[in-house]
Amino acid sequence: MGTAPAQLFPEFLVDTFGLPGVLGEVVAALIAAAVVGNIVLAFTGVAGPWAKRKITAAFTDRIAVNRVGPFGLLIIPASAVQLLAKELIVPxxxxxxxxxxxxxxxxASALxxxxxxxxxxxxxxxxxxxxxxxxxxxxxxxxSIASVSLVMAGYASNNKYSLLGGLRAxxxxxxxxxPLIVTAMSVVIFAGTLQMSGIVGAxxxxxxxxxxxxIPAWYAFVNPFAFVxxxxxxxxxxxxxxxxxxEAPTEIVAGYQTEYSSAYFVLFYLGEFVHIFLGGAILAVTFLGGASGPGPESIGFIWFVVKIWGFFLFTQWARSALPRVRIDQLIEIGWKGMLVLSFANLVLTAVIVGVIA
Incomplete structure (x- = not known):
């Protein structure tokens, strides 16, 4: 189902530059990983210090960064220098x-x-x-490795607020x-494959x-209930x-990251935003057709970027518009609501696909 996948990035580099043997494949893989990683890090570099502030200000009718460089863009290197120049305090x-x-x-887990x-x-x-x-x-x-990081930080910080943040994580x-994986499995049933290119191709x-x-056969249109x-x-x-x-700043200060400063805080801050873009990327692949969109296939990367930035915009709207739920409400929604609905969706999808097939 779908079209055959295009040549992978490392393979493209091997063929383009004629890199020989296993060593050439390793070098090509490292170069390709560096390019993709830096693209993602560039997105987070723009999103964290600048876009987050501008979007939140627009939603809340305030003025955000606008004095440091054109459109306030120089706040990005300014914030980086400011945070990295702070003293790393080890409690x-x-x-x-x-x-x-x-x-x-x-x-690292998100990358x-x-x-x-x-x-x-x-x-x-x-x-x-x-x-x-x-x-x-x-x-x-x-x-899912991200949760290990939060638990380690909460436990190792010797701080009750940090420990609470780790336990909440x-x-x-x-x-x-x-519920997330069970709902995603309904997409796998539709596509008939666990291969990412196959899911996009379907x-x-x-x-x-x-x-x-x-109207494209994106799974957000095929099964909007699963998408929600x-x-x-x-x-x-x-x-x-x-x-x-x-992290719940108004309740437990900053949770798992309370005791972190300087470069360590930057890594946590960076990790949060990389995970937002990874979440948007997974959502785009599973329900929004991946890189597909109007125009030739050769501009698919642009459509993919539009989709993950659209998800980032949605997260910032939610940050400005939706109040935080309590921890007991969070658990109740997850176990009594989302879990039941996700399994119901999986069974219904399997029945529908089985009848159609």
């Missing part, structure tokens, strides 16, 4: 090296997730590093990881034509409002 009683490792794991995401083509380049047959399972496995992950057909306009479930669970998974329980 007494922390459990090192656990305290040191935790900030590294959070962004690993992008290794199997088909980000589409830009000209002859296909921005996908690997396309294993179980890529769909791998991306969720990589993303575990509770939230358990409550929403299962959505390239036309679902229906209305007034001469072709997945979007809600995804928001909880990345810890965005109304599910920002692990």
């Amino acid at each position: 007494e009683g922390v459990d090192r090296p656990t305290w040191d490792i935790a900030p590294v794991i959070l962004p 690993l997730g992008f290794s199997v995401i088909p980000m589409g083509r830009l000209g002859p380049i296909n921005f996908q590093l690997a396309d294993p047959e179980v890529g769909f399972a791998l991306v969720f496995a990589f993303a 575990v509770a939230q992950n358990l409550a929403y990881e299962i 959505q390239t057909t036309t679902l229906v034509t209305v007034a001469g306009i072709d 479930l997945f979007l809600t669970a995804n928001m909880a998974e990345i810890g965005r409002n109304p599910f920002d329980i692990p």
Whole structure:
């Protein structure tokens, strides 16, 4: 089902530059990973210090950064210098090296997730590093490592607010990881494959034509109920409002990251935003046709970027518009609501696909 996948980015580099043997493949893989990683980090560099402030100000009728460079864009390097120049304070009683490792794991887990995401083509380049047959399972496995980082930070900080943040992260992950994956499995049933390119390819057909306009067979249109479930669970998974329980600044100061400063705080801050874009990328691949959109396939990367930035815009709207739920409400929504609905959706999808097939 769908079209054959284009040449992967590392393979393109091997053929283009004639890199010989296994060493050439390794070099090509490292170069491709560096390019994709820097693209994602550039998105987060713009989103965190600048776009987040501008979008939140627009939603709340305030004026955001507008004095440091054109449109306030120079706040990006200014904020980086400001944060990195701060003293790294290590509180007494922390459990090192656990305290040191935790900030590294959070962004690393999200960047690993992008290794199997088909980000589409830009000209002859296909921005996908690997396309294993179980890529769909791998991306969720990589993303779930983030919870380990939050638990490590909360436990190692020797701070009761940090510990509460870490415990909340575990509770939230358990409550929403299962509905997230179960809902995603309904997409796998439709596509008939766990391969990321296959899931995207299955959505390239036309679902229906209305007034001469072709509506694509994106799973958001095929099964909007599953799309809403997945979007809600995804928001909880990345810890965005109304599910920002692990940090909850008004309740537990900043939760798991209370005791972190300087470069370590930057890594946590960076990791949060990389995970937002990873969540948007997974949503785009599973329900929004990946890199597909109007125009030639060679500009698919642009459509993919539009979709993940659209998801980022949605998270910032939720941050400004939706109040945070209590921890007991969070658990009740997850176990009594999302879990039941996700399994009901899975069974219904299996029945429908079985009858049609």
